[in-house]
Amino acid sequence: MIDNQSLLNTAVTLAQVNTQAQPFQQLIDCIQQLIPSDAIALLTLQGDVLKPQAIHGLMPDTLGRRFSINDHPRLHAICNAKQPLQFAHDCPIPDPYDGLLSNKTGDIPVHACLGIPLLNDANALLGVITLDSLDAKAFDDLNLADLAQLGALCAAHLQTTLQLQQYQNHAQHSSALVQELNREALTRNGVEIIGQSPAMQTLKNDIKLVAASEFSVLIQGDTGVGKELVARNIHLHSKRSEQPLIHLNCASLPENLAESEFFGHAKGAFTGAHNARQGKFQLADGGTLFLDEIGELPLAMQSKLLRVLQSGEIQTVGEDEVKYIDVRVVAATNRNLKNEVAEGRFRADLYHRLSVYPLNVAPLKQRENDVILLAGYFVEQTARKLAIKQLKLSVETQLLLTQYNWPGNVRELEHVISRAALKAKQSQWQQAIITIEPVHCELNLCTSNPASVAISTADNDKINSQNLSLKQATDTFTQHLISQQLEQHEFNWAATARTLQVDRANLVRLAKRLGIAVKKSF
CATH class of the missing domain: 1.10.8.60 (Helicase, Ruva Protein; domain 3)
Known part of the structure; x- marks a missing residue:
């Protein structure tokens, strides 16, 4: 049973969110004291998936998982409920945490399951709290009204925490624009940078900082660290997020066609140019151009790219007219460009123009x-x-x-x-x-x-x-x-x-x- 004094104590504790370094974990700890369970998780809604924010009693890799609501019937039922929902101990619906309990040996299935939907002031879902126990009768004595009150307290705490995080992370932007960009970034597939290490926290902070500017960015890191993912995040957190992000792999460019790929060509400009074609700079006008493997770019093209960065002018192959474009360039390389400059394989002036704000992506080790x-x-x-x-x-x-x-x-x-x-x-x-x-x-x-x-x-x-x-x-x-x-x-x-x-x-x-x-x- 949950008495009124326990709920009052919980409300007082959760009201101290401003001074807490880990408000999500604080919420889980409060619930564990009220309702002892083998496993508790707080998950927030992001698009059509639930992202674990804090856990108790589950394997640590749970925090890295993203639970698609449509793939997990129990989570789907909790998300669509307007009040706490308890599943029968013999419910045949699979539990998303079966085999993930950290304090038990073996693939022991969960016997008792309780879910609490967390709704905001507009009655929209913010996230869910799940409680699991190996004791089939662990939640039988709980009162639905008391659970509903607990859910309201937790929802208010979560809503306040999420709002505070938005204000702290995006104080330099107007609130309305940043919230929209943040929702867009979080709901698109494949844009989240997963990691809690100091190196990744620093990288995330740098991305948010430089994204608000118009600086050129040079992303450096070993093969496979996720440089393209960083580039997408820079674009999504910038004021150009509603404009195109165009990708060009410099390593795959034939030298004789590189200029056409960058700036486009007119019909008949060269053998095989049967139709006029726009280049990547024209396609990216108003948005961002991501130049992957920039260290592989031929020297002849490096000088032409430098001109564009300096003046914003391009000239289509086969045309005399000079056009002006508004493109932000984000480049990436796994080479040490300083060494490439010293050995004469990369232009020093282009290197300095690209690396106005360099970002280093740490290797996984x-x-x-x-x-x-x-x-x-x-x-x-x-x-x-x-x-x-x-x-x-x-x-x-x-x-x-x-x-x-x-x-x-x-x-x-x-x-x-x-x-x-x-x-x-x-x-x-x-x-x-x-x-x-x-x-x-x-x-x-x-x-x-x-x-x-x-x-x-x-x-x-x-x-x-x-x-x-x-x-x-x-x-x-x-x-x-x-x-x-x-x-x-x-x-x-x-x-x-x-x-x-x-x-x-x-x-x-x-x-x-x-x-x-x-x-x-x-």
């Missing part, structure tokens, strides 16, 4: 536990593509993913998850919950970070001299890694879990399975 969030995102995407009702990562797989060096960055992670999911589905086709294990990932541990995965000579000889399966070799590696980190942290499990970027309870269970003595730390 430097983004701490973003790997797990991204993995959760790709797991949910892949599950939909392969028509898998529930797909999850085992604890061993999560540990493996965090220790791998990811030379191919985010793109490689996406491909690894896709292949692993397909193999897991084939080997576990008869199971309701498909689990991705290390054997499905086929990652070479030798390419991982040497400082993090150093294997003793004895372990290395054991792996090389015996005909071990991939799972046995992975277990040997994992056993050594956990033991090594435990010794370095004087058997402090919490510190070890932070270093390995896994949940502490999951780490303890994994250690027990591998035969590592579990000692309490004080």
Whole structure:
């Protein structure tokens, strides 16, 4: 039961949102005190998907998932309800969190489920709170009226928090314009930058800052880090967001056709020009032109591009008329352009013109536990593509993913998850919950970070001299890694879990399975 005093205390706590660094997690903690549950999640509505903002009792990769409402019947029912909704313990509808509870071993299905829709003042859905328990009768004694009051308090807290975040993030713009741009950016597919590491938080802040200007931007980073995604976010957060974003890959340009691709050509301008054609600059007029792989641009074209950036003038091939265009240029490269300039392969004046505001996208190996969030995102995407009702990562797989060096960055992670999911589905086709294990990932541990995965000579000889399966070799590696980190942290499990970027309870269970003595730390 929830008494009036408990609701009053909750209201007072939630009213302190202004001073809270983590208001979403604060909300989850308040609910956990009122209604003890095995798993609680706060999800906000973004288009036709629900995005987890804070969790309790669920696997950490849940935060990286995006739950399509139409693909999850329980979430769909909660979203369409106007009051709290409880599902019967024997309800046949699959629960989106089956197998994702972090404090239980194995793929245990959820037995009790309660959902609270969070509505704003206009009765529109902001998000939902879900509570799950392995106790089938956990929520039977709760009063619907009390739950409705709790839902109203939580909805008001969420609405205030979301509004404050908008004002803080976009104070330099008019409120109406920025809210519209923000909604557009969040509802389009494939524009969200997933990551909570300091490097990604800095990048997101820089994107919002430079997007409001008209500066040219040079995005630098290794192959596969997501430079095109950064360019799309710059465009979507700019005042040009309603105008076109045109993409041109400079690496794929034949040198004899490069000028035509940039500036267009008149009919009959050269052999094969049977019709007049607009170039990328004309198509991008009023909007943004994204020049990918700018380091591959031929020197002859570099001087012509410089002229456009300096004067805004272009000349169509085969025409004498000079035209003026209004285009913002965002360029990207995986090369070190300073070195290219020093070696004479790139014009210094063009480099300085492009890099008015340079952005560096960190490689995945430097983004701490973003790997797990991204993995959760790709797991949910892949599950939909392969028509898998529930797909999850085992604890061993999560540990493996965090220790791998990811030379191919985010793109490689996406491909690894896709292949692993397909193999897991084939080997576990008869199971309701498909689990991705290390054997499905086929990652070479030798390419991982040497400082993090150093294997003793004895372990290395054991792996090389015996005909071990991939799972046995992975277990040997994992056993050594956990033991090594435990010794370095004087058997402090919490510190070890932070270093390995896994949940502490999951780490303890994994250690027990591998035969590592579990000692309490004080």
